[in-house]
Amino acid sequence: MPAKPLTSFRYLSFDVVGTLIDFEAGLVAGLREIAAEDGVDIDGEAALTLYRTARYTTDALRFPDDLARVYGAIAPALGLRPDPALGARLRASVAGWKPFADSVAAMAQLRQHYRLIAMTNAQRWAFAHFDTALDHPFHAAFTTDDTGTEKPDPAFFHQVFAFVETEGASRDDILHVAQSQYHDIGISRALGMTNCWIERRHAVPGYGGTIAPAEFTPPDYHFTSMAALADAVAMEFV
Incomplete structure (x- = not known):
């Protein structure tokens, strides 16, 4: 009781x-928007697992600025371009979560x-x-x-x-x-x-x-x- x-x-x-x-829906939506431009499909749960592993590291920055770094770390495994501009875009998407x-x-x-x-x-x-x-x-x-x-x-x-x-x-x-x-x-x-x-x-x-x-x-x-x-x-x- x-x-x-x-x-x-x-x-x-x-x-x-x-x-x-x-935040999970917002993060996956941001990644899928980027992926769609290259015709790539993303599994949401797989993306969240990659995010969790990349987010909690010794070189992590404050959230959500750290999303730009995280994007670069997980993009290859998701079949996405590891472009810093796309990482910055993912960070900026937080404003619309x-x-x-x-x-x-x-x-x-x-x-x-x-x-x-x-x-x-x-x-x-x-x-x-x-x-x-x-x-x-x-x-x-x-x-x-x-x-x-x-x-x-x-x-x-x-x-x-x-x-x-x-x-x-x-x-x-x-x-x-x-x-x-x-x-x-x-x-x-x-x-x-x-x-x-x-x-x-x-x-x-x-x-x-x-x-x-x-x-x-x-x-x-x-x-x-x-x-x-x-x-x-x-x-x-x-």
Whole structure:
């Protein structure tokens, strides 16, 4: 059973890319657009596996600027031209990545009950596009440019804890909502937060474009969509 009722939180903190923004669909669409110009077909899951391997390396840059480098690394295996201009184009496509179908409505519902905080490994320029696509639901936002680090680094989370303390709250007042076991669910548990796993890939095997965790962390709350979380909150606040 969940450790705390949903009504007990003042804040919901969110992973953005993968939880609210459909980064896998956006990435595959960007690659397929490039591939179509050369008459090449791309298997989406294969492309995500290649992306995951190329993304998490010691020479990785901040996301999504790193997509230009990643493109050059994976293009040959996909039968694409390793042209730096195409890598730059893939990076630029991020500005058009869309929210999941339920994200905007769910966030609008949730902001009626909580202060919403974005915690994203994306750079600030990309988050600005995502925030607009989500209809600006956030009370505060922390990007990798702001924190100087990426989740699952505890330092990222500690900056958020320091922020809510300025508003008279603590980590106990936050429910952390995310799809990534590796970046969010495991570390939030280790830091003593209550968490909520949005299992976006519940109908698809594997971890797709997200690195697999060393071990699975059972979440405090578990939904397969943001809509289901919003509905659960609405039921508790009746």
